[in-house]
Amino acid sequence: MPRAHDVCAAGDVSVGALHPVKVGRSTVVLTRLPDDSLKAFSGRCPHMGARLEFGCITGYADGTRREEIVVERPGEILRCPWHGFEFDLVTGEPAVAEPDAMAMRLRFYDVAEEDGRVIVFR
Numbered sequence: 001m002p003r004a005h006d007v008c009a010a011g012d013v014s015v016g017a018l019h020p021v022k023v024g025r026s027t028v029v030l031t032r033l034p035d036d037s038l039k040a041f042s043g044r045c046p047h048m049g050a051r052l053e054f055g056c057i058t059g060y061a062d063g064t065r066r067e068e069i070v071v072e073r074p075g076e077i078l079r080c081p082w083h084g085f086e087f088d089l090v091t092g093e094p095a096v097a098e099p100d101a102m103a104m105r106l107r108f109y110d111v112a113e114e115d116g117r118v119i120v121f122r
Helices: none
Strands: 004-009 019-023 026-032 038-042 056-062 070-079 086-088 108-114 117-121
Touching: 004 019, 004 026, 019 117, 026 117, 038 108, 038 117
Parallel strands: none
Antiparallel strands: 004 117, 019 026, 026 038, 056 070, 070 086, 108 117
């Protein structure tokens, strides 16, 4: 059964920022999505264990015409700092489909905001 961990003030977690917290001996990374929902996920990349707190949050870059870049879903894509792997912060799935042999996804934890505090269940 997961334990509740009071990890920080809700105001410490902002949209588009990565906020690492310690839960026991592990690092959990918190962020707030543009819809104001909280996400909590393992601090290690499922590819090779990079520290995701040093990654960045972005969106999908696309374009249909020369010299045109359109950013879709800003604030919902996490890029790993080592190899540039990107993960969807809504689903945890890789942003680009991986071969079955390399299937990986972010490990999410339940998270709640209670009385101005962030509670992670792990």
